[in-house]
Amino acid sequence: MNRIMKTLIWFRNDLRTTDHEPLKKASESGSVVGLYCFDPRMFEQTKYGFVKTDSHRAQFLIESVRELGSELVKLGSQLIVRVGKPEEIVPLIIENHQFDRLYFHGEVTSEETTVEEKVTDSISVDFQKFWGNTMYHRDDLPFDLLSIPDVFTNFRKKVEKYSSVRKPVPKPELLIGDDKIEIGEIPAIEDLGLKPIQPDDRSVLMFRGGENRAWLRLKHYLFESEKIKDYKYTRNGLLGADYSSKFSPWLAHGCISARSIHHEVEMFEERVHKNVSTYWMKFELIWRDYFRYSAIKYGDQIFKQGGIQGKKLNKKTDSETFNKWAEGRTGIPFVDANMRELNTTGYMSNRGRQNAASFLAQNLDFDWRWGAAYFESKLIDYDVCSNWGNWAYNATVGHDPRNRYFNILNQADKYDKKGEYVRRWLPELRLVPQEFVHEPDKMSVDQQALNEVEIGKDYPKPMIDLEKSYEMIRSRD
Ligand SMILES: Cc1cc2nc3c(=O)[nH]c(=O)nc-3n(C[C@H](O)[C@H](O)[C@H](O)COP(=O)(O)OP(=O)(O)OC[C@H]3O[C@@H](n4cnc5c(N)ncnc54)[C@H](O)[C@@H]3O)c2cc1C
Known part of the structure; x- marks a missing residue:
């Protein structure tokens, strides 16, 4: 009797069964089993001093992998889960379980394509890379x-x-799996060296x-x-x-x-x-x-400081300045509220991202790559191309080289006129009236006492003179 064709699907940033061409194509001939590798490199410390993937995204990833596993079981197959480098795991699984071919979706940036090449170099069966x-x-x-x-x-x-x-490619109706393979366990967040997330009812959405x-x-x-x-x-x-x-x-x-x-x-x-x-x-x-x-x-x-423009830049890179920005302690409430939302929930609105990025790269004249790496660590929706591309754009080294920047106070006035957003994320300013909520340092000492906040103690003074920073930005080009 002829042995049926066995396909291994290596899942990456494609944790779905609908509109998944490799899965659909494999399902049309022979048996199919999925594999997901929790690559330890994704959870390592970066040179900037924080992890590459922090808890919110890791938790979302774990949930997504878990659900993919259940969906594959419903279809008649399995998802193998391993912790390790794909270039070490994939060849072992292929060899030990006699798979005939490997299907996966290709990525585009160098870390991901390097892993792809290492994987395909280390296997002796056919493989096919899809675009999806x-x-x-x-x-x-x-x-x-x-x-x-x-x-x-x-x-x-x-x-x-x-x-x-x-x-979209339809979901396969039925899969033939291989129940002899030990599927392995999805790691807990602590196994990845991270702290469990604390749900916060101020989140825009409880992302699962x-x-x-x-x-x-x-x-x-x-x-x-x-x-x-x-x-x-x-x-x-x-x-x-x-x-x-x-x-x-x-x-x-x-x-x-x-x-x-x-x-x-x-x-x-x-x-x-x-x-x-x-x-x-x-x-x-x-x-x-x-x-x-x-x-x-x-x-x-x-990923270069000068971006696709190849600009020659000399920007700040000191940890003290960076940490104030990252922790939401700049003394500019609109920036701080956004950074604290990011740190607490893993999400920040597009408007917030534009302003937080512009403030770091332009007003603070800081190396934007630190900010992009920080967003990479924290964002629940981190996408390498959208993140680094948008950051470069805001740092004026991307697709629009004009000297574009955001006037943070105008933006705060336009998008958070009453200060509701700022008060949600900066409870120390909860009693500050609309007039001062975006510039609390403008309150007199008596007004501060009345509104139960001491600027410089409960909430920081602005770390820079915003007006002077705009003059500096305007003088650059
Ligand atoms: C500095 C900075 C970093 C960013 N990093 C990321 C990132 O890592 N991952 C990410 O998905 N988006 C990123 N964005 C783009 C954008 O902020 C988010 O996609 C958006 O806020 C997500 O919320 P939403 O799904 O409700 O967006 P919606 O407004 O509902 O948009 C729908 C979808 O369109 C796409 N989209 C919207 N705006 C953009 C944009 N400017 N660039 C690319 N795609 C866009 C997204 O896939 C989004 O889910 C970044 C933007 C900036 C300014």
Whole structure:
């Protein structure tokens, strides 16, 4: 009797069963088993003095892997889980369990592609690398990968005009697994050297990892609450679960694909309502694609201080300044509130990210890579291309080299006029009236006493003179 073909699927940032081409393709011939490796390098200390992946993302990852395991079992297969380097684990599993081929989704940045190469170099069976992390498929772009336009609008207009988004690949109906393999245990967060997360009821959303949660969130944002109808006008909000979609953590872990979201948005447009807001969701997802394709074009330049511009820069790198920013002790409430939200929940709004990044890179004149690495550590939705690409953009070494910066106080006034957001994350300012909430150091000593806060003791004085920092920024170019 002929032995059936055995495929090992190496899962990475694609922790899903729907719109998963490798899984679907493997399911069409022979048996299929999944593998996820908790790579210890993901949890190591970085040269900046903090871990590469901190607790919020690690917890989300654990939940996502757990759910993927359950989904594969429901389909008739299994997920093998190991702690170790993929280039050591994958060849062992292939050899010990006589797999005939390896399928996986390819990544684009060097740490990930180096691991891929080591894995494929160390196996003697066939392998196939798939493309599955963008909305527009790489093969459908109307330009060569290395010559994507350097201006986002040109990229967007061309893909919108000359390309189309493929339909998601359906989930396999049934898989044949191999129940003789010991599947192993998902590590607890402590096993990864991290502290368990403390839920905080100030979080915009209690994020839980996994494919089912991703779909629940998608259905909620589109068909149940219909919040997507106002997305374009609410997306810069700071408080509440639904001002923006919050799809990012699930997208970053691949619990859902951008293609599936696109497909559901188009269904919503067809069946319920189509307007500029429903379009805007697709527009933002093009930004996500753009940063990924840019990472292919520019390779490791996206991680360099001078960015894709190759600028020569000489920026600050002292720990004291950095720690004030990272811990939310700058004395600028709008920045501090955002950083404390990030530290407490693993999430920060897009508006917050822009301001926090601009403050570090521009006002503090600091090496932006420290900030990008810090976001990498803390963000629940960390995505290498979106994070480093957006940071570079805000540090004016990315795709828009203009001397762009945010006026933090204007932004605070525009997006948190009454100071509700700042008071939520800086309880020491809870009694400070609207007039002073974004500049509490402007209160007299008597006003401070009245509002039960001593500036310089309960809440820091501003670490820099903001006005002077803007003069410095303006004089740079
Ligand atoms: C300094 C900085 C760092 C960032 N780091 C990350 C990161 O590590 N991971 C990440 O997913 N996003 C990152 N972003 C982009 C953006 O802030 C988040 O995608 C967004 O806040 C996530 O919330 P949401 O899902 O509710 O977004 P929504 O506004 O609902 O947007 C829907 C989706 O569109 C995509 N998107 C929206 N804005 C952007 C953008 N500017 N760039 C790329 N994709 C976008 C995301 O996938 C997002 O989930 C960063 C932005 C900045 C300024």
